[in-house]
Amino acid sequence: MKDLKGKTALITGGGTGIGLALALQLAAEGTNVVISSTSAERLSAGASQIRSASPNVKVLDIVCDVSDRSSVKNLKSEITKAGLQVDILVCNSGVTTSGDFHKHREEDWDWVYGVVLHGTTYCIHEFYPDMVARGYGHIVINGSQAGMVPNWVTLHGPYTSAKAAVHALGAAMRPEAAEHGVGVTTVVIAGTQTEIMKSERSRPERFGEPLKVDIKKRAATRIPAEDVAKQILDGITEDKGWVATHPELKARTKQYFDEILAAYDH
Template identity: 30%
Template sequence: MTAHPLFDISGRTALVTGSSRGIGLALARGLAEAGCTVVLNGRDGERLTEAAAELGAAELPGNVHTAVFDVTDGASVTAGIADVEERVGPLDILVNNAGMQLRAPLLEFTDSDWHRILDTNLTSAFLVGREAARRMTERGHGKIVNICSLQSEVVRPGIAPYAATKGALKMLTKGMCADWGPYGVQVNGLGPGYIETELTQALVQDEEFSAWVRRRTPAGRWGRTEDLVGGVLFLASPAADFISGQVLYVDGGMTSVL
């Protein structure tokens, strides 16, 4: 059997922000495996070079490039997107993955940490999305996938600011859909549940917390980064041409149960 042509994204160019490790790197790998030319983004050039070498060593069908720029700084984003399009080619796909987590009781959360998490998780998606969409709307096509979260819908103690950014990102996704849909650009969100990465190792190794995650998730386990790849490939493909403003939750069913 061959894949249905609606799911064919080979030859397209994709930028994945925050993709030197973890979820972002897994999504970039999946896009490259699907035949895309992929641009890895981050602020640490050395780490990006290592990530690109890792993907290159896998002999994937797609080409891999890097772009070092700060997604929280407007001028850096403008210059970075211009450089990518000049050096690699017009962007067909943008995955706004850059994000961070800061855990603290809300009464103890500092002003500086509030602005830091807001800039990283929300403002970055606005800045990069806007700059990419300036070009996508002119060309009449494009796919933007914002990496939302289970916490776009629900929250637990100690992560209120993170949930606030991810809830806002869900609504930004819908707003982008409303503004850019008439120009042929589809904007959707992907909402990971509890995913095992190097950044969540402390939680994974916490036996009590891990047991809670497994009990709370109908699938009965933590998610893996590769569990997220299919959703991104779908939302980036022609199969999703009439889907926009939606969030696809990849959470093992957690948002569906009490």
């Protein structure tokens, strides 16, 4: 999608981190932006930042729990009431837990899958058909290096497997969506300066108490959210099927897929 001016982008998880950084960059291009998350406070602060930087675009901040289908339907209703249509959908919301597979409870799996996987599918279900009807649009699905190479980072089992699923979703959608003039970009994100490790602050009460497991913090080099956002913006404007934010991880990714390919030789 070359011309972003006057278009409208919806970014879930848009109050902080990569979502907010991308909202700021899209608004600078003349794109109206709708940011959503579960925190009214963080959304309001983010929206104020966007309005200050780009006063000539429309900015909406709408509380939405993407793990709740009815909340996503309400999000669409509020956007429609504001006289906007979603031309660019960025499925960015993400949460994670930390701990061994066997220590995760049902509600931990339900919460992470609810946000990462179901939240993505709920948004696509609500907004993609309208793009097909109009014959244009773009969908961004934010994945993770942890989902691309599932044995690379341990102790995030639900998150890792849910991210692997959204990669498959993006890859499967892209050729079909292209027939309708809709682009699909799947983003493989690695270490970034975000607040995802504070995910439990956003955990709805229906998913119970946070998972409490003592684990050692893993040392990691994290790049600014703005750098990742710029790569995503390029993915939208250049209609890239895949964006990988950390090229230095190519060798590790190849190692993983070489192990799989080797199985076909026997």
